[in-house]
Amino acid sequence: MSEWVKSDRQKERERVRTVRARRSASIATVSTVVFIVLVVWLVTNSPGWPRVSETFFDREQLVKALPDVLSGFWLNIKIFLIAEPLILVVGLLVALARGITTPAFFPIRALATLYTDIFRGVPTILVIYLVGFGLPALRLQGVPTDLATLGVIALTLSYGAYVAEVFRSGIESIHPSQVAAARSLGLSHVRTMRFVVLPQATRRVVPPLLNDFVSLQKDTALVATIGPLEALRQAQIHAASTFNYTPYLVAALLFILLTIPMARLTDHLAARTRRRRGA
Numbered sequence: 001m002s003e004w005v006k007s008d009r010q011k012e013r014e015r016v017r018t019v020r021a022r023r024s025a026s027i028a029t030v031s032t033v034v035f036i037v038l039v040v041w042l043v044t045n046s047p048g049w050p051r052v053s054e055t056f057f058d059r060e061q062l063v064k065a066l067p068d069v070l071s072g073f074w075l076n077i078k079i080f081l082i083a084e085p086l087i088l089v090v091g092l093l094v095a096l097a098r099g100i101t102t103p104a105f106f107p108i109r110a111l112a113t114l115y116t117d118i119f120r121g122v123p124t125i126l127v128i129y130l131v132g133f134g135l136p137a138l139r140l141q142g143v144p145t146d147l148a149t150l151g152v153i154a155l156t157l158s159y160g161a162y163v164a165e166v167f168r169s170g171i172e173s174i175h176p177s178q179v180a181a182a183r184s185l186g187l188s189h190v191r192t193m194r195f196v197v198l199p200q201a202t203r204r205v206v207p208p209l210l211n212d213f214v215s216l217q218k219d220t221a222l223v224a225t226i227g228p229l230e231a232l233r234q235a236q237i238h239a240a241s242t243f244n245y246t247p248y249l250v251a252a253l254l255f256i257l258l259t260i261p262m263a264r265l266t267d268h269l270a271a272r273t274r275r276r277r278g279a
Helices: 008-044 049-056 059-098 103-121 124-138 147-172 176-184 189-204 206-226 231-242 246-278
Strands: none
Touching (some): 059 103, 059 147, 103 147, 231 246
16 A cells, blocks of 8 residues: 655645744744833833832842742642632532422522522622631631631632532533433433533533632632731731832742643643534
8 A cells, every 4th residue: 555645735835834834933932022122121211110129129038038928828829729629519519509400409599599699799808808707706616717727618608609600501501412312311310410411511611610720829819818827928027027019029920830830721721622622
């Protein structure tokens, strides 16, 4: 069997595409460098730059604040890693509850709807305040008093409502014929959801879920409002003692280093999903 050989026309097309791709990459690189140089020049030559440089880009303050801010940032990561699986569980359960159509379970469906309406309507920082200061004030047996734990509870309640809507949209995107086919094979409603609907719905909602978790990682800094010594709180302590805002820049850079890879992963998964659907 003879091997397939590219025609001259195909070779010419590939050559033209390669040339165009190189030209586009070169133009993009040059334009990006020019833009960055222009922005740096405009900023560094502005009248207030010396004062801004002293207040936000003090190398000595950066070195002093980095260890404490970094240790606080580990608490942000711990809060994120604990809250993320809890949010997934709460969001999935609420989404399933909102999909119940049996009249006898209407109270559960109504409660799930009320939960999503309330916690999507209340700003996250207010939820943190209400949980962080309200739950300990009740003095109930078994209510946690650890501030980081209260922050996890607040973030779970707030983000659980958003994730529930993401899951619900994924479940509703599955064509009813899939459910009908599963039921015709003798599967119960629970087994149909578990083996047919949820696997497909979960794959479809991975990109928006990752977007929510990028936001969650940033919003762990809001827990500082109730007192835990996380990155933002440590930066506040240093800034208050030195009247220099470089520690805030350190905290911002740490969050950027963590969220940018997650954002690029989200873009990659979204692009892969579009390619699969197109195929």
